[in-house]
Amino acid sequence: MVKCLGGGGKVTKKCMKESKKTWEIAAPAILTAVAQFSIGVMTAAFVGYVGDVEFAAVSIVQNVLEGFVYGVMLGMGSALETLCGQAVGAGKLHMLGIYMQRSCIITGVTALLLTPVYIFVSPILQILRQDKHISDLAGKYSVLVIPQLYAYALNFPVQKFLQSQSKVWVMTIISLMALALHGLLNWVLLTKLQYGLKGAAIAGNISWWFLVVAQTIYVVGGFFPVAWTGFSMLAFKSLTSFVKLSLASAIMLCLELWYYTAVILMVGCLKNPEIAVDAISICMNLQTWALMIALGFNASVSVRVSNELGGGDAKAAKFSVLINIFTSTAIGIFFTAAVASTTTVFPKIFSNQQEVITETSKLGYYLAATIFLNSIQPVLHGVAVGAGWQFFVAIVNIGCYYLLGLPIGALLGYRFKLGAVGIWIGMLIGCLSQTVVLLFIIFRANWRKEALQAEIRMRTWGGQSEPPEEPPEITSEPNGTRRLNT
Template sequence: MASSEAEEKPPEVKPFQVERQRGEQAAKQKIVKRSWKESKKMWAIAGPAVLVSVSQFSIGFVTVAFAGHLGELELAAVTVTTNVIEGFVFGIMLGMGSALETLCGQAVGAGQHNMLGIYLQRSWIISGVTALCLMPCYILASPILKLLRQDKDISELAGKYCRMVIPQFFAYAMNFPIQKFLQSQSKVWVMTIISVVGLGCHVLLNWALVTKLHLGLLGAAMAGNISWWLQVTAMVIYVVSGFFPDSWNGLSPLAFKSLGGFMKLSLASAVMLCLELWYYTAIILMVGYLKNPTIAVDAISICMNMQLWTSMVTLGFNAAVSVRVSNELGAGHPKAAKFSIVVAVLTSLVVGITFTAAVLATKHDFPKLFTDKPVVIKETSKLGYFLAATIFLNSILPVLHGVAVGAGWQLYVGLINIACYYIFGIPAGALLGFKFKLGVRGIWSGMLVGTVLQTTILLFVMLRASWRKEAVQAEERLRTWGGSTDQTPETSLESSAG
């Protein structure tokens, strides 16, 4: 009996074990509390940024949907325009504006709001000149597409449509710098409202011009032009109307100073982003070389539009982590910057898994949003698993790119893109698609290899990065391009450590 009672007696807990358990519990509570605080900061930027990205991207999404019901040739023409010509110039314009994301975010972190208006004007100048240089891509779209060995009928119609949408191209030059200006200050709700209202106007305009007035692709182009310029005009009025007394003090001749250094960062940003967007454009072009290209291009373009639409959601986290990292580095808080990255990656990953599951569950239904042609619906459904895999990977990659923008690593990431996408991914896709005759699925499989490789490398780089060193470089960058700071890098970093 005595031995039985001894066996039932719980083991004695020693005092040092109690203290260790309390310490571990307190540490867990601290991490949870810190994660919640960081998550709220991130969602305050990411939530509105997601709505803006989705709304603005959905302008093209809606246009493709309306064009798809005009006919197979019209759908293919608009898709090629959207994914090849517009994809080419859109990436450059967005990338040029992304330099503002690094500089404005770090200026806000350092408390130098007076430089934001100057940076915005410099970005407008550079983006406007870039737009003029790229306009021949729209004017000469037909011969460019034919040179790329695209179908003759698709190329001719796409060329006509490209010339119709030149006005919205110039709207990009104004739009993207304003977005970065507002996001860096976490002033995004008015921009969000403008974007959502703009999308609503675009749907109504397409319904009126394409469906009711039967203006075809001309009506679709007119709707896009009007919708983009309505949004840009509203945001410019918001910025210059006195709502930003610290960061907008009117036009300044300082906007023309340091344009060389600003241009260098802008080009690095454009290269980084364009190499990403053109990678998926290459899929469209390669599929155009297959037999029966109209059906193949329609199927792959529907999947690409779905993939790009979900990417607009993860681009919200891209913007959020870019702002958070640049703000914290500009303020000299390297540990806070690193913690922001962890929270953003995990959150975006959860969203990506949700989208992946949704695509797999509706792979026989989502093609019907774009076309009522049974052969196109069937071919698109076969690509559902490839689309799901792409969406999953792209729930992580845009966040990693946001970190690169926040830290000013654009050129470095651009080189990684070249290696992973254009040395490994595209050749692998061509080999599987044409040599092994696997068609669209082979092309897409090979290019997924490049995406996996790039994601792995970027994760490795960011895990090994010295964020203290990045904070020092952020302050040096601000001093070089027109800022001044009361703190030396060493002083600010010591205060952040405390």
């Protein structure tokens, strides 16, 4: 990597080539992630000027309920990301449409099972000792946004189908159009017509379904003659092995997102919960916004690693990991500095209440440190998804987040009376420990072994609908790379 930075012939050229491939995926993926996340941020920003309690209610729904559901659906979709990416690398494009349909079946059933959670949000929050008034408003809002649950169920499988083939610019354009539509709807329904939470829910439902329908039309409209050949009953076969990888993916990501959910709930138990929840929700929104940049590199490294492992090129997979980590970290440093230098300014974007602004400013430097770690962490997760390590990373998440981060946060927040600052410090310690562990694991990985495992995974976890084939022959190329001949 030092040679990569300092120049030097073939290595520099190799770095430039890999960087180009990285940005071809990462740039549109970043715009897509920012646009889609901004739908929720825009909702929070408009509702923030309706009232503090309304803002707290929407923030809890977004960060607790939708964060939970988003994690489940994104996790289920990550199984598709592993299989589709490795299938592309191996040249098995005919399986992508089948994989996507299987994933849609699984996420659709999951959405059906999660619907009661949306209905009973209010009593659930009260059981978790959240403020009654906030819980009641959150319960009413959650019922109104149930259509978004089913939009998530279709969104992620379709996106992973496109992403695995590096077809991301159309996703970006559609997402930006959905964001523009959402802004217009919020302005009309909340500012002009003053529909309050009902208007915010209607705007979100319309925007998300516009996005999903537009993406689906692109997939089935004849642009993928090999990867999409129409609806097939094969999608209902071999679901068991697909569910296993989907569950492992969902557990990995849910443990990550539930960690932030737990932080919100812990803050809700502090004194003066409206101010504390508002402050930490503002920081969560900004943190997640910055996280969307890193998620572009998460997508890039996942596609590159899965493609190269599927094609049997272990060295290229490892090299892509280095380039993505370095690039994402460099950008993360910029955003870290930006937040650290505006700790008294950025809270005013979301609230005009002085108490909320003051409380949020106290978290500024801790937020900056979290943004720096989150410029590295998602790339490491992308490597895990590309390589199919979801279950192992889930175990790491349990240790770092739930056995270390949350207990420390509770101790500092409640016992030592540090409030939201103490809880955030605990979260930061959990993120740091997880990042260090994943870096150690990735740089000690046997990438040749992972390339061989990718071929095995496509035959077993992907289902048995592929055309019969002979066992792969392994050959050595002049540069020493071992490649699978499928």
